[in-house]
Amino acid sequence: NRKTVAVLPGDGIGPEVLDAALPVIEALGLPLDLEFGDIGWECWRAEGNPVPDRTWDLIGRSDAVLLGATTSKPRREALAELAPELRESAPQYLSPIIQLRQRLDLFANLRPVENYLGGGTPYRFCVVRENTEGLYAGLDWNHVPDGMWPLVAEHPNVRRSGRPGSTAGIRLQTSHGLDRILRFAFETARAHGHERVTLADKPNVLRQSSAYVLERLEAIAADYPEIPFEVLNVDAVALWMARRPERFGVIVAENMFGDILSDLGGGVMGGLGLAPSANIGEKGNYFEPVHGSAPAMAGRGRANPAAAFLTIGLMLEHLGLQDAAGSIQDAVRHVTRRRDRVTYDLGGSATTTEAAQAVLDACREV
Amino acid sequence: NRKTVAVLPGDGIGPEVLDAALPVIEALGLPLDLEFGDIGWECWRAEGNPVPDRTWDLIGRSDAVLLGATTSKPRREALAELAPELRESAPQYLSPIIQLRQRLDLFANLRPVENYLGGGTPYRFCVVRENTEGLYAGLDWNHVPDGMWPLVAEHPNVRRSGRPGSTAGIRLQTSHGLDRILRFAFETARAHGHERVTLADKPNVLRQSSAYVLERLEAIAADYPEIPFEVLNVDAVALWMARRPERFGVIVAENMFGDILSDLGGGVMGGLGLAPSANIGEKGNYFEPVHGSAPAMAGRGRANPAAAFLTIGLMLEHLGLQDAAGSIQDAVRHVTRRRDRVTYDLGGSATTTEAAQAVLDACREV
Ligand SMILES: CC(C)[C@H](C(=O)O)[C@@H](O)C(=O)O
Ligand SMILES: CC(C)[C@H](C(=O)O)[C@@H](O)C(=O)O
DSSP: OOEEEEEEEESTTHHHHHHHHTHHHHHTTOOEEEEEOOOSHHHHHHHSOSSOHHHHHHHHTOSEEEEEEOOOOOHHHHHHTSOHHHHTTSOOOOOHHHHHHHHTTOOEEEEEEEOTTOSSSOOEEEEEEEOSSBTTSSOEESSOOGGGHHHHTTSHHHHHHTTTTEEEEEEEEEHHHHHHHHHHHHHHHHHHTOSOEEEEEOTTTSHHHHHHHHHHHHHHHTTOTTSOEEEEEHHHHHHHHHHOGGGOSEEEEOHHHHHHHHHHHHHHHTSGGGOEEEEEOSSOEEEEESSOOOGGGTTSSOSOOHHHHHHHHHHHHHTTOHHHHHHHHHHHHHHHHHOSSOOGGGTOOOOHHHHHHHHHHHHHHO | OOEEEEEEEESTTHHHHHHHHTHHHHHTTOOEEEEEOOOSHHHHHHHSOSSOHHHHHHHHTOSEEEEEEOOOOOHHHHHHTSOHHHHTTSOOOOOHHHHHHHHTTOOEEEEEEEOTTOSSSOOEEEEEEEOSSBTTSSOEESSOOGGGHHHHTTSHHHHHHTTTTEEEEEEEEEHHHHHHHHHHHHHHHHHHTOSOEEEEEOTTTSHHHHHHHHHHHHHHHTTOTTSOEEEEEHHHHHHHHHHOGGGOSEEEEOHHHHHHHHHHHHHHHTSGGGOEEEEEOSSOEEEEESSOOOGGGTTSSOSOOHHHHHHHHHHHHHTTOHHHHHHHHHHHHHHHHHOSSOOGGGTOOOOHHHHHHHHHHHHHHO
16 A cells, blocks of 8 residues: 655755655655656756646656745746747746646645744644635736726726736635635644634725635534634734744635745744645645745755655655654654754754754654 | 824723823923824714714824724624614725725835844834735725626636635735835835835736836835845745844835734734834824724723834824934833833733833933
């Protein structure tokens, strides 16, 4: 009953953190076959496509996808780095991870936040971010498009700016998108014993859409009578994450709100070096550290491999290997609390490899 | 050369924090005439209008408006609390502060963040939030409106949800709105000696609109060659505000991003009890603590008056009374650092009145 894992190291610090953390799979003797594939910036520059067809094939035949990191640049910069002969034929540049989320319909982005460093109040919550709609629906225009024009034309700023000076984007929320992410939030709370589900929204400003979201929330919550829920303003959630993270269980949010809150979760934890993520749908998944590719740091052996370990942990949970996942999490907790073999971002001086070795050692001990 | 200040205590803890802080105006012997007016929840319940006409008149003849706090509830709750005979004729309920911002065109929301509590690295930056467009343009629908329908109909989630199950809002950004807020950001950096202007945006996702915002940023920045600027992802700004607030000078952001980041600023500072705000336009202004009306806390003498003092400070700066503003800020710094007469939110046990007295005493000393 072996499983196949597609390993896509990507670019920047992606390859080095995966290199450092992957040995844990052998160390724990897990029944996984790793197959390596290409993704990211180098593919874009060489082939005009950050996710080549062979990688989609590999993903298609894998049980899980483990991603290192990929660089996402704005279109202008991305095109500038492309060989001229590729510029014509290249598909419109789109961040590889956005492509994965869209094409595989990975609607749930799960980002656990925990006081791994110890000190202060313990906390453990997660951000469940909707991953397929909201402000990320790909509906964004330099100039207001035709059908939308009558809707915005009377706004005082539009009247003074004229059409060429007015840009707009759509924040889309649908029953399909809402119901599945809300259900995922309650399921996560149930599975991980979180006390409460908090919807981070903005009902006193986005009155119409929020009223609809609340309707869906109440409908879904009815299936989870044992789990209390609340709606908080997204700004208040940001504030309280910084002040009293222990008050949260599962925070569920629209794509962009979830993006902001989950990065903030990294900040609360003491940096993205400790932040893993799972992107999950019916048809696929991928797991990656929340930190980006950090090109300026690549190749210097300074990147923290902890997020990669925790990401592997999330993947193992998803594959039903809960015990192994627990061992990895315990090992990371053990090492980060002692702080003697941690990387510079946590105040240590260990290299990526040394810090990874500390976790591997702890995996054997704990 | 006396100035008129409209004082609108509002509801919840608004009246008590203003009561406590207002004596500083007399204590410093400032040439201001205070005129009190009504706003907020009580007006809504009694008159079906949270900002009565007489209050607009008062605002119209004042040089500055000082607000305590007002309650903003979602429409459903707001209507439920209205006497039945008012429900028919009442204008659509809209948060009083959103009304002030819209009707007076108060495009800039300035929210300074500073390490008032001391301890750790000193920092002092501010969030400049656009206040009249973005996701707050009032363009939000329960069901996708006609003209917009063809734009969203092909989205996979919309196809599965149908029209009744699809909600949408517009995030609007215009040259008029962008240019004035960006200019305000650079002017603030110049006036307050901030090192850098950071635009918090999402260029790798909201590609079209962000490209336009960047164009405007580059155009406006050309008038301020001595002030460096950068564009960061809004999620990264949230993370770094929590991790290294000292890296920021002026952060400028679209309305909703600015809402989240400035509340987070309150969290970073140690709570909204220390967060003041200025809402400024060509035709008017209002100054208010960032904390809300906190109805559950009202009347218990526990609210921190510091934000109200700092808000009065911002108002005095705006009225050209820089020295008095500086004295108030120094007094608040002095008291919060010593921590002996502060309210419970800062770990003390002083009442609102006692904490205010400490600031008033310090104003005389420093
Ligand atoms: C790289 C970017 C497109 C991505 C996002 O905004 O979703 C990243 O910030 C993340 O949070 O995974
Ligand atoms: C009360 C609410 C409408 C308001 C806002 O979202 O702007 C508040 O959160 C603020 O930040 O001033």
